[in-house]
Amino acid sequence: MKQGANEMMLDKLKLRKSESTFRSLQTKNDLYDFSSNDYLGFARSAELRQAINEALEKHHQISNGATGSRLLSGNSVFAEQLEEEIAGYHQAANGLIFNSGYTANSALFSCLPQKGDTILYDEFIHASVIDGARLSFASRFKFSHNDLEDLEKKLKKSTGVCYVAVESIYSMDGDSADLIRIAALCTKYQAHLIVDEAHAFGVIGTGLVDSLGMQQDVFARIVTFGKALGLHGAIVLGTDLLRDYLINFARPFIYTTALPFSQLLALKIAYRRLLTYLLNKSTLHYKSSLLKANLPFQHQARCRNNIGAIFCLLISGNKEAIRFSRILQNKGFDVRPILSPTVQKGSERLRICIHTHNTDEEILKLCYHIKQLSQ
Known part of the structure; x- marks a missing residue:
């Protein structure tokens, strides 16, 4: 007898539960935040919220919603000026705002590479890049994480126009790409480098590309607004042609x-606040260093070179990672497990995010409990 949709869904969900990979939604809690991407505390900032509300009060005539796509009724002079302003902050020729980082990546990689072209992506790249690449007609191959030899091997075999996709700071491990050497390889083989700056923007200045002065070495950048900026949306930075x-x-x-005017206005205000914050950006880096210095020795080695705010503790096995996470949550710390298949089987981990709002006491207590678990 042919299996129906309900039977298929039940079977797949039962398998997930048996493998400890079943996902469920959770509401916000009152635990110490070591899991969100709100690195600078912008999402919880009462000062930023007040500034946005005060600015909105001056625009009573603006509609609540965008009313349509940008190509229909959803475009505005304000949106185009904001794109130019943001592009200017990143020393890019121009930019196009999307509704999320996922949408931006899936859009770029689904429409830009053509049949006969090649997409090479780091094996730890975000799912949005992979999903976008799947929708294109290009050939796609992953290269070993941060492995320049493997990348070069695949560059030699690439056909058509080649696009190389990396994250400046990787969302699961928190390590960074060697952008200088990767860009050099792309130049050597006439490939186009695309960098996702989601977890570097606001943490490493306005992004790792900007910090390294590599704007001219990168074909396109994706900057998301849902992490350090504390809002929603993203922008693809590149040429006017792109x-x-x-x-x-x-x-x-x-x-x-399109995004509504209220969100665009919030982006404008938050961006300017971010640029002011970056003039005194030592707080987050100090707190990240405090965590690294007080982790158990076996975890310090893995995190030693992380320059951002993401750190991971490898806890092999879904059940064990979940167990460690629950113990820490019972102690008051919101630390989440990252399970397979999100990461490779055997590389399950606890993912720790540091924020400016984490106190020194919270960080030291978390490290103490991690040491107790590690023993």
């Missing part, structure tokens, strides 16, 4: 209702 191309061929842009 912007025109995305407007014409990026289906997630063409067929999506």
